[in-house]
Amino acid sequence: MLNDIYTDVKDRMGKAVQSLKKDLASLRAGRANVSILDKVMPEYYGVPTPISQMATVSAPEARLLVIQPWDKTTIPDIEKAILKSDIGITPNNDGSVIRLNFPQLTQERRGELVKVIKKKGEEGRVAIRNIRRDGNDMVKELEKDNEISEDDSRRAQDEIQKITDTFIKEIDGIILKKEEEVMEV
Incomplete structure (x- = not known):
């Protein structure tokens, strides 16, 4: 029951990260892609x-x-x-x-692209946090229906938070890498 929730949360967060990667790939950095x-x-x-x-x-x-x-x-x-x-x-x-x-990017255009990258990164983080909230709501619903104990609920929410932290860290790494790619001269 809880493993299904963990699997669902991981799958949805993985899809959010893939969506972010696809969005960032369509941004024009210094080279043709x-x-x-x-x-x-x-x-x-x-x-x-x-x-x-x-x-x-x-x-x-x-x-x-x-x-x-x-x-x-x-x-x-x-x-x-x-x-x-x-x-x-x-x-x-x-x-x-x-x-x-593709012309060489100006410093001004690079700055604009970094802002767009950060915005997309924040949208990705928000998506991850929304998925975390949904997972926690499912766990609380199980607790409310007396299908799991309060302790199990707390452990499940902690596990969902660990999963969330992992995916947020992955998004931060992707954003940092894309920013470096754009700022390369």
């Missing part, structure tokens, strides 16, 4: 489609992404979707591939 295009969805025969399902995306250099569509007629659609997105890069189209040149 193909995951930046994950949220860009061009129209393909009237259906929003991820670029990775329409083209080969590669990073041949540190600040260059090359998108090579399998169907050349989709180049204008991909270009339009990139321009509409919030990545802030103007695509260069030569008729067969689209190149995205």
Whole structure:
């Protein structure tokens, strides 16, 4: 019964951490990263489609992404979707591939990115704390229904707190690593 609650809490916290990692991967640091295009969805025969399902995306250099569509007629659609997105890069189209040149980040832009990273980190911590609260509520409900003793309830809440501390520490490490990546010159 309590093990089910622990498992549920760990699974949900793990998903929150994975969501944070995915969000941070789409942030543009100093170098080109193909995951930046994950949220860009061009129209393909009237259906929003991820670029990775329409083209080969590669990073041949540190600040260059090359998108090579399998169907050349989709180049204008991909270009339009990139321009509409919030990545802030103007695509260069030569008729067969689209190149995205990533300029060197200014110190001001790096500062803005660090603020965004910290905000996303805090959102991740809040998600973890909400999951902790849900787990503690489930434990208190079991205690209220006399399915577990008060001592078991206290031990279970302590265990949930230990799980929470582990995941918060993991989030802090992820945030610190991403900040260092952005601040690299």
